[in-house]
């Protein structure tokens with residue numbers, strides 16, 4: 001007789017086969033039951049599933065099952081976020097084709113997910129690298145193009161002068177190319193942008209209704225969009241400087257206008273560029289400014305530097321008052337108007353700057369009793385009453401701001417305005433493994449959209465990665481086509497779309513996937529919005545913001561009915577594990593080992609292969625790069641899918657991190 005004990009291997013397989021045959025997990029679009037769409041962020045097919053994925057998908061699975069048991073028709077789909085750089089890196093390193101690499105990974109990860117017995121509707125599975133999917137994406141891009149939401153503009157990219165290729169931000173490490181080690185340069189290229197800034201206000205407003213979202217994520221989105229209200233006005237120049245008569249500045253603190261002691265413009269401000277044309281010192285200074293980072297954190301820490309242009313402007317509220325004009329490294333060209341007035345007493349950057357260039361420091365806001373307190377090394381940014389400010393004296397900060405805006409508007413020299421930190425979304429990538437941008441460039445007709453009946457613009461298969469750069473650019477027969485308008489020889493756009501676009505609408509395609517269009521509006525209306533979305537906090541800003549934007553953009557074009565794609569969001573904790581590594585030698589980085597390659601005892605760890613010690617690192621989020629991942633296959637075979645999934649849920653609250661240990665499940 002055979003062993004009568006429960007055998008997870010055979011029991012799981014038996015039931016999983018039965019579920020698949022009977023289609024129990026397939027969602028019925030026409031069911032009369034109330035619907036519930038449960039979705040976990042779909043995975044990037046990096047190679048293997050690890051325990052972190054298992055936890056995430058188990059949470060969704062439990063909810064999907066609960067909803068099903070409480071009488072809902074549940075949509076719980078799965079697919080693959082399949083475009084992106086790792087496939088191209090694998091192509092360069094291992095000589096495999098990105099498509100082959102990706103599909104092999106999908107096959108093995110899919111087998112792993114199936115082995116775990118998740119209640120998924122596999123009939124709706126797709127990969128974003130399927131031409132059907134990205135063809136519909138191209139159609140949506142063209143809809144946005146027709147709707148005026150797409151434009152082209154010169155913009156800076158990271159250029160590796162040795163590999164002669166454009167680098168993504170994450171390929172630039174300490175200012176050097178990750179592969180060549182060469183100093184990365186900024187180059188201007190013509191690139192495509194989506195007008196996400198048109199939706200900035202809506203995207204903030206919409207957060208207010210998302211009460212199923214964590215406050216933390218809503219706050220992060222709001223800060224990212226960064227809405228600031230203030231005053232925009234023009235300073236009149238006292239000397240003419242070429243075509244320039246004035247400088248437009250933006251301030252969130254018009255109440256401090258009588259504390260102004262200088263005007264500062266960005267190195268890339270048109271006036272600075274014009275002055276630099278015949279001033280080599282200024283040109284050199286501006287070059288220097290461009291080299292240092294422009295991220296907020298860089299600006300805060302770097303030394304404040306300026307170049308005195310010798311020009312002056314007149315204070316708008318006092319014609320006898322002149323302020324010097326500097327070009328300064330802490331003023332950004334792409335925020336506000338690229339020019340500011342500096343108030344040293346109430347802004348730390350301005351104070352550091354004023355001390356360095358011996359500019360006046362006048363306090364104009366003070367708490368009671370502090371009116372005569374000197375300003376030392378710290379700018380005062382708190383509340384108080386306005387002093388030393390003529391008609392504003394005695395007012396509180398907020399009314400004073402309004403009083404200055406009213407005065408400016410009344411006298412016609414400025415107006416109240418709103419600026420956003422959010423920039424338009426640059427979607428061009430000089431990469432092969434992405435959605436081709438469906439545009440043709442013709443010498444006579446200019447930019448010509450590919451006619452919809454010629455979609456998808458498919459990626460050519462016959463490409464090689466033996467040279468750096470984008471193989472689409474070297475592919476003569478793919479690149480050269482006839483202009484759809486005039487028939488003359490023309491060239492295809494060789495850039496592909498940012499992969500964040502792929503994940504900005506996959507949830508729509510899961511809910512409805514006709515052949516002849518991206519989705520059917522009526523079917524979508526049955527399922528959307530996603531009732532519960534589950535994923536990692538690392539996607540709190542970009543992915544979620546882009547998906548919200550894309551959905552709103554489609555709504556504005558009349559393509560969908562919902563404005564917000566995800567009614568509720570849950571950000572799960574990470575599964576963590578310690579790391580094992582050895583140094584490759586001074587400055588050469590570390591080599592990491594998988595937990596299966598290591599023998600761990602109470603004191604330390606040794607590599608099984610050579611018996612010599614390895615360094616035991618901190619317990620951190622499982623990730624492929626640190627190799628601290630645990631593959632579920634062995635434990636699933638040993639304990640069964642139910643036990644593994646149950647353990648994943650029982651050992652730690654879902655929002656908390658879960659340090660993985662084999663002992664726990666035992």
Ligand code: ANZ
Nearest residue numbers: 228251252253256330331332335336338340343346347
């Ligand atoms: C005068 C002033 C006085 C300012 C004061 C601040 C404090 P947020 O709140 O982040 O929107 N600013 C404006 N444009 C800038 C640019 N292109 N590069 C660098 N700084 C810029 O910041 C708005 C404030 O940042 C503005 O208000 C301006 O300085 C500065 F006591 O104007 B303020």
Ligand code: ZN
Nearest residue numbers: 442445483486
């Ligand atoms: Zn043409």
